[in-house]
Amino acid sequence: MQIIITGATGQLGGLILENLLQKMPAGQIIAGVRDPDKTAELRQLGLETRIVNYDVQDTLDKAFVDVTKLLLISSPHTDDTVWLAQHLRVIDAAQRAGVDHMLYTSFAFSQKGKSDNVHSLTEQAIQDSGLRYTFLRNALYIDFVNVLGLKEAVSSGVLTTLPGNWRFNAVSRSDLALATAAILAHSGPENQSYELTASQTWTFDNLAKALSGLAGKPVIHREDPEIQHWIYNFLSTIDTVSTTTDLERWMGREVTPLKESILPFIRPQEKRTLLD
Ligand SMILES: NC(=O)c1ccc[n+]([C@@H]2O[C@H](COP(=O)([O-])OP(=O)(O)OC[C@H]3O[C@@H](n4cnc5c(N)ncnc54)[C@H](OP(=O)(O)O)[C@@H]3O)[C@@H](O)[C@H]2O)c1
Structure with missing residues (x-):
């Protein structure tokens, strides 16, 4: 079996490879890389690399020769x-x-919104192609909290947010990568969709509490109707509330606690790389 992972130099791709290498031999894994200058680190891990550029048909035709499973990591194009x-x-x-x-x-749950969003249209095209498929419907990455001013909240002792009944099924890329590797290494599952979300939502109160724990000093949550930030418009367009246990089932454990998930945004030096 040969598995190719596109976007292998990205943050999610790197974490998936790291987990997959613990489940199967490197010789069965191909890293799909857009930029030829970024292959060295992956080759060092014993992986074959192939050029995969979503804009260049020829690279795709060559990259997918003899591939059994293809993981398309959605493009970041805006x-x-x-x-x-x-x-x-x-x-x-x-x-x-x-x-x-x-x-x-x-x-996650993109089908609940407008049906002409790119994720739904891509899923439809895959189904129409007749290929066996698995849809990994990823929750919002927890990284969005980083634009809420976490460091300022720690230094001032106040996390300020826009009023609203905000609840979040967001999780870390690390959790998503662990589940994705388990799904990739499994002999199935065909023609299935998984909503890879937290099994329980968390709130801005929970976030302030997690910040307090990390900072070792009180951080309270306060709402301010005057706040203007693009993130709230974005959050109101997606389903951050619905949950399933799909992610935990595939990870074989509970999702990483909020406090641990936000640690890299408070202490970035504790971030790890693929070769650590
Ligand atoms: N669930 C969420 O909250 C959320 C949030 C943001 C994004 N996403 C989606 O999740 C995907 C993966 O996230 P991530 O954090 O790993 O993103 P990332 O770190 O930005 O990685 C994106 C990957 O896509 C590659 N890429 C870009 N354009 C390409 C092209 N034309 N052909 C082939 N590869 C191309 C990049 O290659 P280079 O290294 O050469 O640039 C990189 O490997 C994103 O692309 C986006 O679609 C989800």
Whole structure:
């Protein structure tokens, strides 16, 4: 079996590789990399690297030769038209190459919103292609908390947010990567969708408490209706509230506690790299 992971130089891709290497031999894993200058670290881990550029059909045709499973990590492109075209190009190439099973990192509960979002359209295209599929519908990355001014909250003792009934199913990339590696290494599961969210939501009160624990001093949560920040508009367009136990089931453990998940945003030096 040969598994290829696209976007392997990205944050999620790197964490998935790290977990997958603990479950199967490096010789069965191919890292799909856009930039040829970024292959050295991956080769050092014993991985084959192939160039995968979502904008260049030829790279996809070559990269998917003899691949059994393909994990398409969704592109970070910000223009929806280009973004979808990139994914469709990957799906076409997978079909032509005779890939057996395609996995796609989608977004949790995106089907509940407008049906013409890129994740839903990509899932539809994969289903229409006739490829066996697994949709990994990832929750919002917990990193969004970083734009809320966590360090300022620690130094002032106050976490200030916009009033509202905010609740979050957000999780760390590390948890998503652990579940994704387990799914990739499994002989199934075909034609399934998983909503990879926290099993219980957390609130800004919980976040302030976690900050207190990390800072070793009180941090209270206060609401301010005058706050203007793009993040609240964004958060109100997605489903941050619905939960499932899919993520915990595939990880084989509970999601990482909030306090531990936000640690890298308070003490960035404690972040690890693939080769640590
Ligand atoms: N669930 C969420 O909250 C959330 C939040 C943000 C993003 N996302 C989605 O999750 C994906 C993975 O997240 P991440 O944190 O790993 O993102 P990331 O660190 O930005 O990594 C993106 C990866 O995509 C690669 N890439 C970019 N353009 C490409 C192209 N044209 N062809 C092939 N590869 C290309 C990058 O390659 P280079 O190293 O060459 O740049 C990199 O490996 C993102 O791309 C985005 O679609 C989800």
